[in-house]
Each structure stands twice: as structure tokens, then as C-alpha cells.
Amino acid sequence: MRRMDTFTAISDPTRRQVLDLLSRHERPAGELGRAFPSVSQPGMSRHLRVLREAGLVRVRKQDRRRVYSLHWEGLAPVEAWIAKYRGFWEAELDSLEAFLDSPTKPSERPKRPRTPP
């Protein structure tokens, strides 16, 4: 199988949930599998492989368990891409705040209500 890029890796809801679980604390593969009863054991193993190859998780052997942990650095491409759009949110938040600040005409409302010096 060809190596999957980060964006495709996180396009699957199960894999995103796995990452969410791992963001709390590391877990062995079996425990992750049990958290998704609708997914077979080999199915989960494959999801984990995808996440592994995309650099989103790390594995560590502990006796006969494979303990998976989040490797958040692997999300860097997504973070970098979406960061370009964060400005839109901020702009919108600003205008939302401005709106909430201005239930009336600007001339009718004090500059900073209930904020004593």
C-alpha cells in the first residue's frame, strides 16, 4: 500500500477518534480496538498502520503489547495549512465582538461600560 499523506490519514473519522483518545494518554492497540466495537481487530491494526506511516502516532513495545502514543508533530502540515485561514476567524471574531459591543448606535453607548479605573 502506498504511504498515505497526513490529510488523507485524518480524513477517516475512526482515525480521528483514535487520535483523540491518544491525546489523553497512550494506549495499547487492543484497548484502542475495543473502543471501536464496529471495527475488527485487523481493521484497527490497519488504521494504526496508516497513522504510524503518516507520522501521527508512535509505537513502543511493552511485553507483548504495542503501546501507541500521539505524535502531535505529525499534525504540522494540517496546522500549517489551516493557519492561513485563522485570520478569517479572528476577523470575524473581531466583528462579532464589535457587534456585541454595539447593540445601539456607537454614539449612544459609553466606550468601556462597567470597567472602573
Added chain:
Amino acid sequence: MRRMDTFTAISDPTRRQVLDLLSRHERPAGELGRAFPSVSQPGMSRHLRVLREAGLVRVRKQDRRRVYSLHWEGLAPVEAWIAKYRGFWEAELDSLEAFLDSPTKPSERPKRPRTPP
């Protein structure tokens, strides 16, 4: 074709680039198509449909053009999901700063170098 969710919609590199183009300013479909010579006209039209159905772009008819514009609100699911991981970045930035602050062993360096009271 089944309606594609946001994460799947942005899993395609061409579609991400289309969004990047639209983040600068709106453009008619044809112009977007010409920006990707490796994609046929119907191919681009389909990408645009996916983006449209995922709520990532909006269309407006202007004479015989279809002018596409970014609808950044459609990125909210991605933004919300990845926001949960932003803490990891911040934590790491903190430790990176701490590391850059500490070129020597902690015991060898003052608590707050060059910060007079």
C-alpha cells in the same frame, strides 16, 4: 455521488490549492481551471462541486460566469478538531523557549538571566 464531508473534501491537494487561491479573492470557475493545467475542465468542475457541497465555497452567477468565493465558515469542523491539539504546540513552544533559554545545565544558570527587578 455521496456528499463529501469537510475532512475528505480537503484531503485532495488540488482542492486545498483551490481554497488557497480563493482565500486571496474570488474567481470564476474557468480561471480556477486554467490555474491547474493538469486538470480538465470537467475535473475542476467536479472539485468545485465537492467544495460547494462541503460548504467550503460559495457561487455567484455573473453573466455567464460562475464566480466562486471562499466560505471559510465551512472549515469550522477542521478548525474545531485541530484546536484540541493546539495545546501540544504551545506546550512544545514553551519547552523550546525553555531550552533556548538554557544552553547550559540548569544548575549552572541563573533563574532569570538579564531581567533586573
Added chain:
DNA sequence: CACTAATATAACGAATTATGTATATATTGT
């Protein structure tokens, strides 16, 4: 209305991805 330009949809094949069953590998305990 015929003609053209711009874009969308249909139909289809190739490539990729998803998922289950069966099997293999590895590690630990007896």
C-alpha cells in the same frame, strides 16, 4: 432563433481506500 462561451453533468475506467476472514509473527508462561 442560431451561435458561441462558460460551466455542469453523465458515463465509464483506473486507481485508491476500506474492511472482513484467514493466517502469520512475536512474546510470555508452563
Added chain:
DNA sequence: ACAATATATACATAATTCGTTATATTAGTG
């Protein structure tokens, strides 16, 4: 060495996705 547990891989197959060619739709223009 053998059995048991935990996990991975192989293989087959179904479902999605992507891209192409051909065709339809929609809106202006003469």
C-alpha cells in the same frame, strides 16, 4: 518445545474517488 495472548500481514472484495471524453445546460450575442 508448546500453548496462549496480542498484534500484524495477506488476500479477496466492495466501495470511493479521480480523471477523461462526450453531452447537456445556461446565459449572452447577432
